[in-house]
Amino acid sequence: xxxxxxxxxxxxxxxxxxxxxxxxxxxxxxxxxxxxxxxxxxxxxxxxxxxxxxxxxxxxxxxxxxxxxxxxxxxxxxxxxxxxxxxxxxxxxxxxxxxxxxxxxxxxxxxxxxxxxxxxxxxxxxxxxxxxxxxxxxxxxxxxxxxxxxxxxxxxxxxxxxxxxxxxxxxxxxxxxxxxxxxxxxxxxxxxxxxxxxxxxxxxxxxxxxxxxxxxxxxxxxxxxxxxxxxxxxxxxxxxxxxxxxxxx
Amino acid sequence: xxxxxxxxxxxxxxxxxxxxxxxxxxxxxxxxxxxxxxxxxxxxxxxxxxxxxxxxxxxxxxxxxxxxxxxxxxxxxxxxxxxxxxxxxxxxxxxxxxxxxxxxxxxxxxxxxxxxxxxxxxxxxxxxxxxxxxxxxxxxxxxxxxxxxxxxxxxxxxxxxxxxxxxxxxxxxxxxxxxxxxxxxxxxxxxxxxxxxxxxxxxxxxxxxxxxxxxxxxxxxxxxxxxxxxxxxxxxxxxxxxxxxxxxxxxxxxxxxxxxxxxxxxxxxxxxxxxxxxxxxxxxxxxxxxxxxxxxxxxxxxxxxxx
Numbered sequence: 001x002x003x004x005x006x007x008x009x010x011x012x013x014x015x016x017x018x019x020x021x022x023x024x025x026x027x028x029x030x031x032x033x034x035x036x037x038x039x040x041x042x043x044x045x046x047x048x049x050x051x052x053x054x055x056x057x058x059x060x061x062x063x064x065x066x067x068x069x070x071x072x073x074x075x076x077x078x079x080x081x082x083x084x085x086x087x088x089x090x091x092x093x094x095x096x097x098x099x100x101x102x103x104x105x106x107x108x109x110x111x112x113x114x115x116x117x118x119x120x121x122x123x124x125x126x127x128x129x130x131x132x133x134x135x136x137x138x139x140x141x142x143x144x145x146x147x148x149x150x151x152x153x154x155x156x157x158x159x160x161x162x163x164x165x166x167x168x169x170x171x172x173x174x175x176x177x178x179x180x181x182x183x184x185x186x187x188x189x190x191x192x193x194x195x196x197x198x199x200x201x202x203x204x205x206x207x208x209x210x211x212x213x214x215x216x217x218x219x220x221x222x223x224x225x226x227x228x229x230x231x232x233x234x235x236x237x238x239x240x241x242x243x244x245x246x247x248x249x
Numbered sequence: 250x251x252x253x254x255x256x257x258x259x260x261x262x263x264x265x266x267x268x269x270x271x272x273x274x275x276x277x278x279x280x281x282x283x284x285x286x287x288x289x290x291x292x293x294x295x296x297x298x299x300x301x302x303x304x305x306x307x308x309x310x311x312x313x314x315x316x317x318x319x320x321x322x323x324x325x326x327x328x329x330x331x332x333x334x335x336x337x338x339x340x341x342x343x344x345x346x347x348x349x350x351x352x353x354x355x356x357x358x359x360x361x362x363x364x365x366x367x368x369x370x371x372x373x374x375x376x377x378x379x380x381x382x383x384x385x386x387x388x389x390x391x392x393x394x395x396x397x398x399x400x401x402x403x404x405x406x407x408x409x410x411x412x413x414x415x416x417x418x419x420x421x422x423x424x425x426x427x428x429x430x431x432x433x434x435x436x437x438x439x440x441x442x443x444x445x446x447x448x449x450x451x452x453x454x455x456x457x458x459x460x461x462x463x464x465x466x467x468x469x470x471x472x473x474x475x476x477x478x479x480x481x482x483x484x485x486x487x488x489x490x491x492x493x494x495x496x497x498x499x500x501x502x503x504x505x506x507x508x509x510x511x512x513x514x515x516x517x518x519x520x521x522x523x524x525x526x527x528x529x530x531x532x533x534x535x536x537x538x539x540x541x542x543x544x545x546x547x548x549x550x551x552x553x554x555x556x
Binding site for chain 1: 467495529532534535536537538539541542549550552553554555556
């Protein structure tokens with residue numbers, strides 16, 4: 001179970017020296033095996049929240065608990081060892097590291113070829129073309145993004161966080177991805193957090209949280225939240241994905 | 250017979266702990282040739298006017314691997330050797346060279362290999378050269394290789410040089426001349442640490458029509474080490490060349506990278522790219538989210554980069 005208690009994150013604005021609140025007093029609980037979608041306008045603090053849970057950023061206020069342990073001051077790798085994983089919104093590329101090696105590093109030991117292939121197939125990549133390719137600039141943004149998602153699927157996690165998995169992914173692969181997430185939530189007892197603007201991904205959720213201006217604007221069961229959201233945010237957030245997926249920081 | 254120390258050096262530079270029975274080889278140890286094996290397709294003879302050997306590969310020789318390792322285990326050895334390779338037309342061979350120095354004394358141990366390659370028409374040569382140093386002594390381990398390559402019409406020469414560990418000072422000179430349709434691919438991988446210094450100068454002259462060259466340099470400089478790269482590609486005909494220098498800089502290290510391209514013909518297409526930078530922070534963070542600590546993540550990034 002993941003618990004955020006009054007989490008805040010403030011940075012100093014270098015231009016004027018004033019404090020800037022990126023996340024303000026966020027509290028929520030995610031039960032084991034639940035599927036949570038975090039949505040909201042660009043720049044609202046969604047990715048920062050994910051990075052706070054993974055430990056890439058440290059909260060300036062509040063507490064984060066995972067399965068009863070206070071992880072607020074734990075390093076990234078300590079949290080990873082507890083079973084938390086994070087698929088970056090803009091994954092880095094690695095010169096000289098093959099797709100197979102990356103998936104094996106994610107898994108924690110050498111992955112047999114057939115397992116690598118099954119993870120790649122789930123994200124819509126033809127595995128034989130990719131296993132021995134390097135995760136470098138020869139791959140397109142969409143390919144790197146799908147490999148990033150596959151690397152999280154290759155891990156044995158208690159909590160998986162996907163940051164806008166749909167960004168840069170074409171429609172065909174997106175359908176495949178939705179199918180994979182559906183499978184993930186039914187097969188594994190993993191808690192999943194997905195940051196997304198896509199209605200089809202929200203449809204998979206047990207719960208939805210809307211983050212805007214660093215605060216929780218609304219939270220609740222999907223069936224409660226989604227109908228109102230679709231009307232309210234459609235124009236602003238492109239919830240139906242009509243404008244195509246766009247990245248935010 | 251090699252002792253364990255010698256066999257470890259051999260393994261570090263040529264990936265074999267002993268020289269394979271069915272291959273052609275010439276092993277040089279502490280400044281002297283100690284073991285040699287030849288066959289009817291590959292002849293090796295001592296030079297008469299200076300230290301070194303002539304390696305003659307007959308035309309049409311296929312699937313031969315030739316080992317010419319050099320190992321130095323005595324402190325204070327200063328070895329300079331001239332090796333000439335004559336590769337016959339249509340031959341297709343692999344040459345594994347390299348030098349390993351174990352210096353447990355306080356005097357400098359040094360090996361300067363001056364290698365010349367005369368590659369005949371339509372031949373293919375893969376040349377792999379690894380440099381390695383170890384030993385607990387304070388004496389420096391110095392390697393200054395000079396490589397000259399003459400690539401005949403439609404011949405292909407692929408050269409890979411690797412220096413990952415333990416060489417205190419190195420100055421490498423590489424000169425290549427390409428005739429029509431010749432292809433030259435050079436990959437240089439280098440890691441320096443401590444107070445080591447490495448300089449690599451290269452001049453590639455593309456003289457024949459449709460000659461092509463690809464120069465790839467990947468390096469990592471750690472601690473207070475220093476590196477200088479100066480690859481030059483000169484297009485004198487309708488030709489294509491690509492120079493790519495990529496370096497990771499760490500700690501207090503210094504790197505200079507000066508790729509130079511010159512065209513003396515309007516149909517020469519020559520491109521260069523050069524980049525020096527720290528390890529990308531996002532790469533480190535990504536690997537840490539897999540449960541690796543910062544040092545482990547750094548190692549994996551460097552290993553991949555120098556692979």
